[in-house]
Amino acid sequence: MPRGAIPAVGIAAALSIALTSCSSSSSPSSGSAPGTGGAASGKTLVVGVTSDPDTLFPWKATQFQAVNVLQNLYGTLTEFDKDLNVVPGLAESWQTSDDGKKLTLKLRQGVTFADGSAFDSQDAKSSLEKIMDEKTAAVARASLSSVKSVEAPDAGTVVLELTGPDAALPANLATVNMAMLSSDDTEEKLNTTPNGTGPFKLGKRVASQSITLARNDAYWGGEKPKVAAVEFRVIPDESSIVSAMQSGNVQLAVFNDPLVAQTAQGGGTLTVTKTPQLNYHVLQLNAQHGDLKDVNVRLAIQCAIDRKQVLDTAALGEGEVTGPITAPAFKSDPNKRPCPARDLAKAAEYLGKAGKSGGVTVKTIVSQGEYATSVNEAQNLKAQLAEAKINLELEVLESGAFVDRWVAADFDAAVALNGGRPDPDGSYGRYFTSKGNLNKVAGYSSPELDKLFAEGKATTDQAARKAIYEQVSAKLEENAPWIWLFSGYTYTATTSGVQGFVPMASGSLQYLRTTSVS
Template sequence: MPRGALSAIGAAAVLSIALTSCSSSSGPATSTGETGKSGGPLVVGVTSDPDTLFPWKATQFTAVNVLQNIYGTLTEFDKDLNVVPGLAESWQASEDGKKLILTLRKGVTFGDGSAFDSKDVKASLEKIMDEKTAAVARASLASVKSVEAPDENTVVLELTGPDAALPANLATVNMAMLSSDDTEEKLNATPNGTGPFTLGKRVPSQSLTLARNDKYWGAEKPKVASVEFRVIPDESSIVSAMQSGNVQLAVFNDPLVAQTAQGGGTITVTKTPQLSYHALQLNAQHGDLKDVNVRLAIQCAIDRKQVLDTAALGEGEVTGPITAPAFKSDPAKRPCPQRDLAKAAEYLGKAGKSGGLTVKAIVSQGEYATSVNEAQNLKAQLSEAKINLDLEVLESGAFVDRWVAADFDAAVALNGGRPDPDGSYGRYFTSKGNLNKVAGYSSPELDKLFAEGKATTDPAARKAIYEKVSAELEANAPWIWLFTSYTYTGTTSNVSGFVPMVSGSLQYLRTTSVG
């Protein structure tokens, strides 16, 4: 990820996430054009089927991309990652930062025709906060003591203290606003949101079709009548489908496939740096990995640039934990900024493992193209340090199930990044984070730092705090951060209006048209 490519985005993001007031008559910026123009349908090629249709538990990329087009959130991100109004048309913090008052849009309806109001927001936030719900974004509401709905268009969040990350955290689909009458079981069968599309038809493992929501609250209605997510397990096969006219849009992870697509002359490919990051996640609660010296030995035995070059043709950048431009980690500030087998051997000796050890690792096949190549390169490198990485390759749904259950010693993973570090890591690396079991590591120092990061609104002070977070993570190596890469958005000549985002979001399907 070129350092200069996102500098403007970083400046905008750090200003927009502060816990202040905001108001607007509309949500994310949209392209110009005739409102509601059909010109469809649009077929999007994807390599995996959504593993859930319940937004509060969605972690798989395909599921997130589908659901963010069905459901609405209180705030949203625009194309430059500024936090902008969503279902809340404005918000205002109290002077002491212990209260956030949200004013909701009027006239918004769910897909089933029922009205959206403050009781739905209150019910949604309270259920996300309830540990029994098992919502993946629960930790993002850790500062919320209570939710009040004094009238149908107003919601008041009582906070333990200022929370600079809260407006940005409310923008993720894991914080989708649901009807107070709906249940998880019902929504997994029939999603019911306030977004630009509604569920049309689903054929499991083959396709999922969204229909335009003509009652969508946005100033500009979706341009296509429908969007079909067609499951084609191999990216090269998606290119063939685009060349034959059966698919009009796809997002590729494999740079070699992207080169092939571009070379055919019928597909335009747009290259976009990503906040998401590739990592070898180590479960510090399991076996030999409980010893920090073992984890540091693994860290020192890996040449991250070699993994990047092997798996992604060098298309990306070696990274530290935080990829958000305004808070970006320096990958040189880690115990072994370069591969150091002698240091790795020293750490193994401290752990009493000079003869070597075996670490079992799960790998996802199908959700992103570089995973198996990454895993095989990691295995080859670690073997030179007497560390055997025993690989178990799983289809994406099985991988997600094992990952969420923390049923792994190590996991070769691609994690989505966010504009604010608290949203990225607060739920993982704090002792009360709802995904701490998955992260396998927390510490009193990290708890203190994350609390300070939420309570601080000054951008420079927050950056300094998250530099300490990054240093703490690198020094204890719960995960081995490898690299960031690009996505490659392919569109056929009759497609216009789609805006790729560094967050990987497909929210701008709402502005896409097919001529």
């Protein structure tokens, strides 16, 4: 991490080429973005979504729809700009000590929560300490593993004392799972009445139908949001969302299914923007369960899958086969893995080594509703693996039930779409380290991975970090705890009159605050 007031992730150049829909912009700290002219209006922007948020508590949100809503209600100490550089958020600047063991953040003044109470260093200290407390069960707890203590020497300053340098920390502080909460609030209260510092506040919620966010006129970010409200309207099927847009009932939607995007584009009345994503489609194997405890069974599954066939079948070839790490600055080479191409003979050999030449059955959960290609992916994987005597026994669940089972690690395998991050530690430190708070979900860790992740956090030189995470990627592929498949695109559809929305490679909807509708 460069020493100075505003460290950066260092991937802007790679992403700015890909995000062709974006023109020049200032950082979120100024409250502006591409195409954001004009004053705030009394309009409501209706966004079509396929599922209802499963939680309104930001520290436990893993479902994409919950994250998309909450990042518009809550603020974080740092933020990402459109190119995923780390920029000021509730912390207007920060400084790392020469030895890398202290991070001092200067907080923005005059910030209030939705209930009108002031945000200060005691709220930041309380938030970070509660996230670090294992009893909170915060999904980002592992991202603060380098933090020994949090001090608030005055109302505008927070000091993090670290065990050593942590190059990933500024980026990790930018996720909504690190949202700053009032020290007076509780999880129970916030699940019904969110109280954040974001550009919007909760307006009205109708369970399984809609959630409406009202403009926060006290928002600290310079300009107020361009619209009076954003309504997330639940329409379970992406094709039905297209119909709602064509009839004028919905103004914006983000699709995962390229076939739906083609339909939306083909009608001529909608504008569709295609954005490459850091997220990745994956078959997660729980290495703590049954036959999957044997690495040879997991490698047999890896060798029996043609990833390009999954991509072509489920997503019309719209994307690329990927390894574990999708961040451009650290990207894995998918050819550096056992069986980079499908090899049924090798799969049979691995099953033989495991003493399972007759085959295995793997109970597999699949989400229906959170993203559009899940069931097609699962069915293609089932068909391919059957040829290798590996039976995927599929259980299709609605989004909320899938998340509950996933968080509880109640599966042998899971067909999943996981959010990627600009920094590999943020992506995987919580999964594949022995003390990672989501290690139970990952089902795998090792002393070698623990050492590599620790080195990755402590190393500030970018080239050296890249070499470390290449080793992380190799260890993950060689042990096949998960089978990484492909990364795809999102397709942002808007009706005429919608301006100022910026699609992001992280999938974030943070630029709803700069979106206008006429």
